[in-house]
Amino acid sequence: MATGKIHYEIHIKPAKGKWKMAGVMQSRDAAIRHARELSGGGVAVQVTKETHQPNEGNYLSVCIFREGMTNNWSRDPNAGKVDLVEALPCFQPGDLYSFESRQTIARLLRDSLARWRITPLELLHHPGHLERLESTGTVLQAAVQKVAIAQSQAGEGSVAERVKTLHKLISDAMKIVFVDHGKNKLPTFDENDFTALTEKLDGHPRSEYLLNAAIAHELEQCESWDRKLSTVLQWITELPASETAKRQALTSIDGFVAEIMSASSAVKDILGQQESLGDAITLLVRLFSGQLADGNNLGAGVLALNRYLATDRLPQSKMAIAGRILTELESNQRLAPNSIEDELVVTKKIGAQITLASNNFLPQEQVLDAFRERTKRFLVPETLEQILAGAENPAQRVGKLIMLSEHLVGNANRRQLAKILTGMVTEHALNSYFTSDATPVSERLRQLTALQEKVLQSEIDGAAKREATERFDYLCTSIMTSHDLLEKMIRSQPNAHDKALALLKLAASDMLTRGKARETAQRQALSYLREPGVLTEYLGGNGNQAEGRKKELSILLQQAGIDPHTVLGQSVAA
Incomplete structure (x- = not known):
């Protein structure tokens, strides 16, 4: 067997035979080239990368090339389970470098x-990172399997065909990096500073690839992630003079920078440990706007x-942070874990x-x-009950529910909340209270007047709003009637x-709801004001005294919901 930390084994399998080793090589390219020569005529071939593990005294085997099999290569028990993966069309190694890929x-x-x-940019442009990925055993194979299934479901051939194509695509892409590295074609900033290298690469057909390789190195x-940000961003002060080189x-x-800020783990490391998701999103929003405080x-x-x-x-970085903000908002994690009340406040604050x-x-x-x-999620029964839990009586429960409408988007x-409110205001518990x-x-x-005002000021659906206000007015009127409130006041x-x-002051107070309750007090007050001689006697006296009383009465009428001109205009004429 070949010596060294890594070697490559070529295996072949006849159409009706078993796998057997056909050779061992030190060179990856030579092993794949030889495997291709052996394939065909129903013979399947594969090349495995064997990495020696001194601590365990054995080799980690990873398949890096396959060809010739017509059935599914995978033996993964989870092969049919696919995460959400776009069936991206990749036809050549360069496609792996696209933004979507x-x-x-x-x-x-x-x-x-x-x-x-x-x-991903570092992975794709650094031979060491690619080598590590290739040596991870099932990680790469599982990723290929998921993409292959997604592409197959999109009508791009069988899973086995897609696995074979993707393995070849990845192998070819890795080969480019490995060959460039072996021939010292990947530049570094050890030889040139950023300005010099970007000027040197200006106009080169592979300028983007080569510059990214230098950055990855x-x-x-x-x-740390923050150190990476600092390193990359310092080069903005070293941009070349050429417009094309500067743009690249x-x-x-x-x-x-965009890829760093797209990664959840990187963002958490960069922003530091925050007490809550709400605090983290607040920092992200400030960063997005360029308003992060030192x-x-x-x-x-x-x-x-x-x-x-x-x-x-x-x-790109701006879009990445925007995406991170939206992703965090869409997560199931609470913004403020300590209490549901804090959650409501923080949600509204972050929304603003x-x-x-935006x-x-x-x-x-x-x-x-x-x-x-x-x-x-606030309307989920369990969460809604947490929101209403602190209420001491049915009236407070209704008040908390109305308040919740301010926090809904x-x-x-809002229609769902309206249905819940309609049921709650007609409950026996509220009527009994x-x-x-x-x-x-x-x-x-x-309490009834305050609840009615909250409903009227809310954005609750129109029909539910009308039903709730009428219900509160009905209850208010019932209390007035059962306790002879107006009659006692009049007597x-x-x-x-x-x-x-007295009736006007009651109508203007916070004790009568809009509707029948207030209208009853208004009608009674107007009936007394329109009795012969009442206004004349009340507004009598010298000029200043009469004018003062008239002004006071005008204000009181307005507060009671009555147009002063319908009363004082007629009285003056009389």
Whole structure:
């Protein structure tokens, strides 16, 4: 057997035979080339990469090339279970470097990339990172399997065909990097500074690939995500004079920063440990707007990014942070874990902050969609019960429910709340509470008036709003009638104008609901004011005294919901 830490084994399998080893080589390319020569005529071939593990005294075997099999290669028991993966069309190695492909790589290899603290761009441009991926056993194979199934379901051939094609595509892409590395074609900043290298690569057909390879090599030395940000962003001050070279340099810088800010693990590391998701999103929104304040133990990298985001100079990074904000909003995690009351307050506060920050990078409709889904959870029975749990009586429960409408986004959510409210205001419990004498009459009347005002000021659906206000008015009127409220007030006053003033003050107070309750008091007051001589006597006296009383009465009429001109205009004429 060949010696060394890594070697490559070629295996063949005749159509009706078993697998057997056909050779061992030190060179990856030579092993794959030889395997291709052996394939055909019903013979299947595969090349495995064997990595020696000194601590365990054995080899880790990973298949890096397959050809000739017509049935499904996979023996993965989870082969039929597919995560959400776009069936991206990849026809040549360069397709793996596209934005869409890198997004797919980020999702498929999320855990591995987070553990290695690298981005898809770093992975694709660094031979060491590719070597590590290739040596991870089932990680790469599982990712290929998921994409193959998604592509097959999209009508792009069988799973086995897609697995074979994808393995070849990945193998060819890796080969390019390995060959360039072996021939010292991958530049580094050890030989040139950023400005010199970007100028040197200006006009080169592979300038983007080569510059990204140099950046990936440089970032390998960074011990943290923030340090990576700081390293990449410092090059903005070293941009070349040539417009084409400057544009390419900024595109690469922006691309690396965007991928860092797209990764959940990176963002958590950069922003530091926050007490809640709400605090983390608040920092992200400020960063998105370029309004992140110094302090909070934030690193130099994120503070530098904050300065550049204020100028919209890094559009990819701006979009990445916007995506991160939306992703966090759409998560199931609470914004404020300590209490549901805090959750309501923080949700509304963050909603206002994001609305102000919304622009082309963070479209308002996407923000609204995220908040529709998040606030929809407030109406889940278990959560709703937590919101109402602190109420001491049925009236307070209704009040809390009405208050909840302020925190809901979307007509569908408000309609759902309206249904719940309609059921609650007609419940026996609410009727019993307001008809019971356990609570003073004045307090019950004030509660009903306050509830009605809350409903009228809310954005609750029209029919439900009308039904609730009418129900509160009915209860208020019932209390007035059962306790002879108006009759007792009238009997307590000595004359007609005092009776009228007392009724007007009651109608203007916070004790009568809009509707029949207030209208009854208004009619009674007007009937006394329109009795012969009542207004003339009340408004009599010298000019100043009469004018003062007239002004006071005008204000009181307005407060009671009566147009002063319908009363005072007629009286003056008389």
